[in-house]
Amino acid sequence: MPEFGCPFILVVSDVQRQVQIPEFPLIGPNRDLSDPLAPRREAAMFYGLFLRGHNVESLRKDIDVPMTLLKKWLTGRQYDEDNFRQQLKDLYHYRKQVLAIFDQLVLNEPMRNRIQ
Secondary structure, eight states: OOOOSEEEEEEETTEEEEEEEOOOOSSOGGGOTTOTTHHHHHHHHHHHHHHTTOOHHHHHHHHOOOHHHHHHHHHOGGGOOHHHHHHHHHHHHHHHHHHHHHHHHHHTGGGOOOOO
């Protein structure tokens, strides 16, 4: 059996076996802010939801981080760590990139050629 992650004890009719369960990272490949294609992938996911009939305005609200929320994050005492504040700023710019790409995809939707 391949070695994966954390051990887990499985009890099957009075016989104990140790089974390895793979560990899944909390931050997946699409959440890595250093990946230059990550905003495109995330915008494509939201665009797929748009093509399936989801409301474009509700999708924009899901993507966007309002400036008021960013200011709240940056001024809150619980966020005093400078590194954390920089990560919040990076996240804000990342989400704005995703929103811009998504808007461009939606804007160009009527001009897209359909292949049957």
